[in-house]
Amino acid sequence: MNAATRTRLGIPSLIALVVVGLVLLLAPLIFSEYFVSVILTKAIWLGIAAASLIFLSSYGGMVSLAQVGLYGIAGFTMANLVAADGGVAAAWTPWLAVIGGVLAATLIGLVFGAIASRSEGIYFLMITLAFGVMVYYFWGQVTQLSGFGGVNNVDLPALVGDPGKDPAPLFYVSLGAALLVLVGIRYLARTPFGLALQGIRDEPARMRALGYNVTLHRAIAFAVGALIAGIAGILSVWYNRRISPGSIGLQQTIDVLVIAVIGGLYRLEGAWIGALTFALIDNYSREWTPEIGNVLGPERFNTLIGVIFLVIVLVSPGGLVGIWEQGKERFRGALGGGRTRAGPAAPEAPPVQEPLEPGAVKQ
Amino acid sequence: MSFQYVSSMRLPLRRPRAATASSTAEALPGTHHWGRVLGGAAAAAVLGWLAVKAAGNGKQFVTVTLNGLTLAALYFVVASGFTLIFGLMRVVNMAHGSLYLLGGYLAFEMQESWFQKEGGGLDLSLSAGGSSGTEYDLIGWLVPLVLASLLIGVLGVAIQQLFLRWNQGQDLRQALITIAISVILADQMLAHFGGIAKDIKTPASWPETVTLPGDITYGFFRLVIVTGSALVIGLLLWLMIKRTRFGLIVRAGVDDRQMVSAIGINIPLVFAGAFFIGAMLAGFGGVLGGTMIALEPGEDTSFLLASLIVVIIGGMGSLGGAAIGALALGLVDAYADVYLVFGDTNLTNYSILVTFALLVGVLAVRPLGLFGRPA
Numbered sequence: 001m002n003a004a005t006r007t008r009l010g011i012p013s014l015i016a017l018v019v020v021g022l023v024l025l026l027a028p029l030i031f032s033e034y035f036v037s038v039i040l041t042k043a044i045w046l047g048i049a050a051a052s053l054i055f056l057s058s059y060g061g062m063v064s065l066a067q068v069g070l071y072g073i074a075g076f077t078m079a080n081l082v083a084a085d086g087g088v089a090a091a092w093t094p095w096l097a098v099i100g101g102v103l104a105a106t107l108i109g110l111v112f113g114a115i116a117s118r119s120e121g122i123y124f125l126m127i128t129l130a131f132g133v134m135v136y137y138f139w140g141q142v143t144q145l146s147g148f149g150g151v152n153n154v155d156l157p158a159l160v161g162d163p164g165k166d167p168a169p170l171f172y173v174s175l176g177a178a179l180l181v182l183v184g185i186r187y188l189a190r191t192p193f194g195l196a197l198q199g200i201r202d203e204p205a206r207m208r209a210l211g212y213n214v215t216l217h218r219a220i221a222f223a224v225g226a227l228i229a230g231i232a233g234i235l236s237v238w239y240n241r242r243i244s245p246g247s248i249g250l251q252q253t254i255d256v257l258v259i260a261v262i263g264g265l266y267r268l269e270g271a272w273i274g275a276l277t278f279a280l281i282d283n284y285s286r287e288w289t290p291e292i293g294n295v296l297g298p299e300r301f302n303t304l305i306g307v308i309f310l311v312i313v314l315v316s317p318g319g320l321v322g323i324w325e326q327g328k329e330r331f332r333g334a335l336g337g338g339r340t341r342a343g344p345a346a347p348e349a350p351p352v353q354e355p356l357e358p359g360a361v362k363q
Numbered sequence: 364m365s366f367q368y369v370s371s372m373r374l375p376l377r378r379p380r381a382a383t384a385s386s387t388a389e390a391l392p393g394t395h396h397w398g399r400v401l402g403g404a405a406a407a408a409v410l411g412w413l414a415v416k417a418a419g420n421g422k423q424f425v426t427v428t429l430n431g432l433t434l435a436a437l438y439f440v441v442a443s444g445f446t447l448i449f450g451l452m453r454v455v456n457m458a459h460g461s462l463y464l465l466g467g468y469l470a471f472e473m474q475e476s477w478f479q480k481e482g483g484g485l486d487l488s489l490s491a492g493g494s495s496g497t498e499y500d501l502i503g504w505l506v507p508l509v510l511a512s513l514l515i516g517v518l519g520v521a522i523q524q525l526f527l528r529w530n531q532g533q534d535l536r537q538a539l540i541t542i543a544i545s546v547i548l549a550d551q552m553l554a555h556f557g558g559i560a561k562d563i564k565t566p567a568s569w570p571e572t573v574t575l576p577g578d579i580t581y582g583f584f585r586l587v588i589v590t591g592s593a594l595v596i597g598l599l600l601w602l603m604i605k606r607t608r609f610g611l612i613v614r615a616g617v618d619d620r621q622m623v624s625a626i627g628i629n630i631p632l633v634f635a636g637a638f639f640i641g642a643m644l645a646g647f648g649g650v651l652g653g654t655m656i657a658l659e660p661g662e663d664t665s666f667l668l669a670s671l672i673v674v675i676i677g678g679m680g681s682l683g684g685a686a687i688g689a690l691a692l693g694l695v696d697a698y699a700d701v702y703l704v705f706g707d708t709n710l711t712n713y714s715i716l717v718t719f720a721l722l723v724g725v726l727a728v729r730p731l732g733l734f735g736r737p738a
Contacts, residue, residue: 063535115723118730122455122534123679126671127726129457133668134719141712250664254546261539294554303554306546313539314526 024175028168037167039279044174045235047275048181050259051268052228055185058266059194060221061120061201066112066128068256069135070226071233072248074105076139078234079151079243086147094157102230109226110219117218120204132253140245150244160238174235178272181228185268188224197221251302258309264319273320281305402724416702425579427701428694433585435693436593437652441666442673442685443600444644450617450680451637453534454527456519457541459645460667461548466515466646467653467662468556470507471563478503498567504654507563512647519642520635528631545663553660560659563650589651596644600682613637617680672718676725678735687733695721 028036049071056062076087078101083091092100116127139146156162163170188194200207200214208214237243259278263270285304291297296304316322417424445459456462478499526540565584572580573587604610612633615623624630649658652666672692677684699714725733 115726118726122453122538123675123731125535125538126455127675127722130668130671130675130722131719133664133671134715134722137668137715138713138719141715143712250667254542257539257542258546295551300550300554302550303547306543306550309546310526310540310543313536313543317536 028171033167036171037163038283039276041163041167041171041174041239043272043275043279044171044178045232045239046256046259046278047272048174048178048235049229049232049256050263050275051178051181051185051271052225052232053256053260054263054265054268054271055228056221056225057260058268059185059189059197059201060218060225062117062128062218062222063125063265064116064128064222064225065125065253065257066109066116066132066135067225067229068248068253069132070105070109070112070229071236072135072139072243072245073108074101074230074233075237075243075248076146076151077101077104079154079237080145082155084154085152086149087145087151091155094155098157098234101234102227105230105233106223106227109229110223112226113219113222114215117215117222129253133250136245136249139248146245150242150247152242154237154241154243156238156241163239163241170235170238173238177231177235181231182268185228193217193220255305258305260319261309262312262319264317264321266318267321270319270321277320278305281308399728402728405720405724412702413698422577422579423701425575425577426581427697429581429586431694431697432690433582433589433655433693434696435689435691436590437648437655438669438673438693439593439686439689440589440596440651441645441648442670442677442689443596443682444641444648445670446674446677446680446682446685447600447613447637447644448641449674451613451620452527452531452634453620454523454638455534455538455541456641457538457667458522458545458548459541459641459670460663460665461545461552462515462519462642462645463649463652463666464552464658464660464663465518465548466511466649467563467658468552468561468649469514469646470511470650471556471561471653471658473507473510474499474503474563478506497564499564501566501568504563504566508647508650511650512643515646515649516639516643519645520639522642523635523638528634531634545667549660549663552663556658558660560657561653562657563654565654585655589655592647592651596647597682597686604682609633609636672722675722675732678729678732680736681732681734684732684734691721691725692718 023030024040027040031040049067052070053064053067056064056067078097080087081090081092081097081100082094083089090097112128112131116124116131119127159169160173161169189198196207196212197217200212200217204214236247240247255278259274260271261274262277263272263274281304282301285301286298289296289298289300289304294300312319316326318325413424441459441463445456448454448456448459479497522541522544526544527537530536530540565588569588570583573583574580602610604613612623612628616630616633620630648666652658652662656662669692673685673688674680675688676691677686677688695717696714699717700711703710703714703717729735
């Protein structure tokens with residue numbers, strides 16, 4: 001959907017992009033190990049989870065609350081397939097287990113998608129939330145698979161090394177995965193499938209009239225979202241070296257939703273901006289949060305995040321990216337000469353895409 | 364930047380039947396037929412299995428069924444509020460579970476601090492579930508029940524007036540707002556009431572159990588009070604919706620909100636009223652649930668999920684649907700917790716999958732729920 005804006009990157013944006021890229025590439029040299037691990041790596045995999053949500057909402061018009069459940073499926077499946085304490089501990093080679101985990105999430109995502117995609121809007125949100133919470137209860141109940149205190153000491157592939165000693169390899173692996181996800185989604189958005197999906201987002205009735213199988217497109221998009229969430233799930237297990245039912249509960253679902261909303265539900269890059277913001281708040285808020293009795297304080301992180309979430313939803317549905325762009329518009333308006341770009345505000349006005357070739361993805 | 368994006372998420376209000384009805388009917392021509400056949404086969408298998416179990420141990424079967432029915436009664440009380448709010452306002456109140464839990468905690472707090480009898484102060488009962496220790500009379504249960512329900516009703520109206528009123532029609536945004544509120548409420552409740560399970564005590568004058576024909580004893584509170592409350596509430600809601608002017612407006616509002624406000628009815632007032640009743644039912648359910656089960660962090664999630672499933676099965680906005688959905692969920696929960704034993708293999712901890720299958724089965728045949736209608 002941002003095709004038009006992408007191709008017209010201004011000089012400042014280009015410079016910013018290069019700087020961000022350089023900083024990320026050199027991050028293990030610039031920042032402390034603690035920062036690289038606890039802030040950056042965590043922000044990257046949380047961002048991938050949020051990106052799966054944003055992908056579905058921005059290209060498919062589906063706000064899904066099942067993403068954490070799906071990443072839990074990938075994480076738990078992978079953790080069960082490798083050597084670990086708790087669970088089945090099938091001791092597969094780590095990379096094979098990764099494929100198994102992501103595949104499991106994708107297939108179950110396809111099933112979830114097939115059921116939920118006949119509903120729209122708020123119904124979709126509710127059904128996916130029910131799915132997500134059910135996944136949580138499933139892992140909570142089936143202790144044969146989830147261990148009593150979660151699956152611990154998960155076997156990591158050699159590529160990742162030992163994140164406890166050197167966080168750099170996992171950081172680069174996560175960064176690569178995030179880049180792959182970002183580029184992959186952008187590419188997918190320009191394929192006939194992606195274009196049809198965006199058409200369905202905007203006008204399901206017309207797309208149906210044109211002969212597209214709306215339900216199938218949505219279900220497949222949901223499976224793609226599940227695949228992305230699965231990648232985040234794998235990374236989260238590598239990051240924590242463990243997974244427990246508590247880490248994929250409603251709290252985590254809401255955290256990922258908060259990240260997506262902070263980043264702006266309709267901007268893919270927003271996922272990582274939101275995740276970085278979240279990780280920073282998560283880590284440093286305890287130091288500066290004022291203590292007001294029992295109501296607010298270092299222990300009350302969730303209250304703080306809830307309030308921030310509430311304020312962002314109330315003030316700027318576009319999230320931080322939305323605020324940034326509003327500010328930019330104002331700045332340009334104040335300068336007088338700035339031409340207003342049609343792009344940024346854009347979910348309601350997707351840039352005109354090339355006409356679809358007839359028969360491209362028709363069912 | 365505008366709030367426009369929400370409109371793309373919104374249910375297609377102006378062309379409802381065209382969009383939603385056709386998606387169900389035409390999308391996959393074969394599904395209905397196959398869905399019905401499969402659903403019928405599955406239902407037959409389940410009923411057969413239950414019959415086998417019932418024949419094996421009749422007494423247990425009755426008890427399990429009663430467990431299911433009483434649980435269903437509680438689900439109905441909570442979910443009827445949820446569905447009422449949704450039906451009229453299209454607001455998915457994700458804070459409904461939090462209101463439930465808060466209602467229970469408030470009643471617990473009142474009972475503890477106002478009605479604790481002299482001499483009971485030293486009796487710090489360590490077991491949260493034990494009914495021993497202090498005794499309370501009937502007033503000590505009824506007053507917290509009424510006050511907590513009313514307070515939660517007022518809180519619901521406050522949430523609606525402060526945060527939701529001016530976002531009317533942007534249902535995704537409203538859902539996000541209520542999620543944010545539920546996060547804050549859950550954390551504040553954890554701060555003030557801690558993580559240890561608490562329960563509200565029944566009045567000492569009530570019997571512990573009742574004996575049913577066939578020499579089956581069953582909990583008095585669950586069977587008489589909870590089920591009775593659900594029946595009374597169901598009846599009152601039904602009368603209100605079918606017989607009063609308020610109900611008339613609610614029904615009209617469910618069908619066509621814009622038309623109702625166009626003919627000069629004070630819709631904001633009706634909305635506030637509906638939100639009051641809906642939230643109050645959550646609080647009422649919280650007091651019942653706090654007495655029947657327990658109050659602890661996580662119960663808010665579990666009752667939000669229950670409400671969601673009940674209304675997804677029954678159809679959003681339908682009272683009868685909520686009743687059927689609650690029955691289905693309660694019975695499935697109860698049976699799956701006990702009867703998922705096949706020979707030596709005990710599958711009871713997979714019971715959530717049965718609930719999932721129930722949801723999937725209903726959605727496969729009726730994407731809008733059993734009694735659901737396009738928005």
